[in-house]
Amino acid sequence: MALQFHNTLTRRVEPFAPLDPDGRIVKIYTCGPTVYNHAHIGNFRAYVFEDLLQRHLEYRGFTVERVMNLTDVDDKTIRGAREKGVPLADFTAPFKEAFFQDLETLRIKPARAFPCATDAEHVARMIAMIEKLVAGNHAYQAEDKSVYFRIASFSDYGRLAHLNLEELRPSGRIHSDEYEKESVGDFALWKAHDEADGDVKWESPWGPGRPGWHIECSAMATALLGNRLDIHCGGVDNIFPHHEAEIAQTECCTGEKFVNFWMHCAHLMVDGRKMAKSFGNFYTLRDLIDKGWRGREVRYVLLSAHYRLPLNFTFDGLAGARSALQRLDEWRRRLAELASAPGTGEPFPAGDEDKFGAALDDDLNVSAALGSLFDLVRETNRAMDGGELSPARVRGLLDYWERINSILRLEEESSEIPAEIAALLEERNAARAAKDWARSDVLRDELLARGWVAKDTKEGTKLTRSIT
């Protein structure tokens, strides 16, 4: 099956082909976090989905150029800095650093660039774009000195979200100052400085102020990737208004179609309901790590359901992920032992029977892909039990695992056995050889206390790290 993805613009699954005339480079822009706190696992669902997308494209031979922005100026960051009494940059810096650590914990491949909204060159570009929009009659300065995009000037506005602008119902999120706009749907490109912003301001042709949220993505995406993108990702809640606004601004500036494929992932829920601090079901990645869960376990949970379906996150699910991963670990370890003798691998899968890759080609059907992997695990375990797997075949299977793991990145943490642990193991082996079971059991407990599980198998005792 040819590679195909769901496109929010058309609400259809469409064959994917990059803009690159050589068909090699894929340009992706992904909306990143607002750094006013630690990102929560719902945020990371989107980033893990984007990671899966990138890695699968790479599996298929594309070179992915991906950019992810960091929003480091907005109402929330300004408020946070004020409450703490520190400059904005000092307030956001630790959250930026934490975010990068979290990406690493979840084994998310870093983007090629992580531009920040406050980067001088990007602020300059935002201002330049706004000037162009004003000159082109797509934007205007209102009485409150802010500059707004005139949605009436862009006939496609509402196309991505499939919203009929006449039927929009006012919500509580509209601020009182917005009646200064020509239309209630007009959104801010440049926000005039006010008291609450403190010293957070940039000079502009419209007076001091700061960029609106939407324009930052348009400026940074076009600056780093060009006027046209292959794919733009985000959570479904970004469809409207954020991505709608991005299309309007960017296309009015460039006169070109901004994005070919819009891909949005559904929300994460926790225990069957929206994650919210008031429900007591709000978790950052750090909360889970502190509870003893591993990054790859969280990654597995976030990865294992299709990205366009709501994902219900539970601790039962996390425990299930742990068990499933151990099954994969054990399988890989068995293969590795059987493959230890040198030799040539027998290519696997034979021909084009790559069910795993084929499933992902179909709009990242990761559930089907994992299903095929576990089928393979069971079949080959059975063959290994019966001693029917040749070393060459085993090496081929290991090679296949390496390839699909370049997408999944679910391998176990490498665990070198420390000398003292090895010494305890030696001692226990001696006790067992002497059939001194009491001593053997004491040493097993000792190993366990130090975080290692001893398993006596017919090939001898094996050590693995205990969980938590």
Add this chain to the structure above:
RNA sequence: GGCGGGGUAGCCAAGUGGUAAGGCCGGGCUCUGCAAAAGCCCUAUGCGUCGGUUCGAUUCCGACCCUCGCCUCCA
């Protein structure tokens, strides 16, 4: 009110106009000094409800119920 996701075993979750992948849990077996671990095997006459089309519907059509979300700075 408008727009859009979902409802498949105890839990999570693929999928198809022809009789339900996979994972977790549970049960059985094997291995084993014991234990643990691991491996194998088993586990939905059923796919929200009610109608319709069809030789045949979980799949297509219609109505309805439930649930989650978006509707102007939430991934």
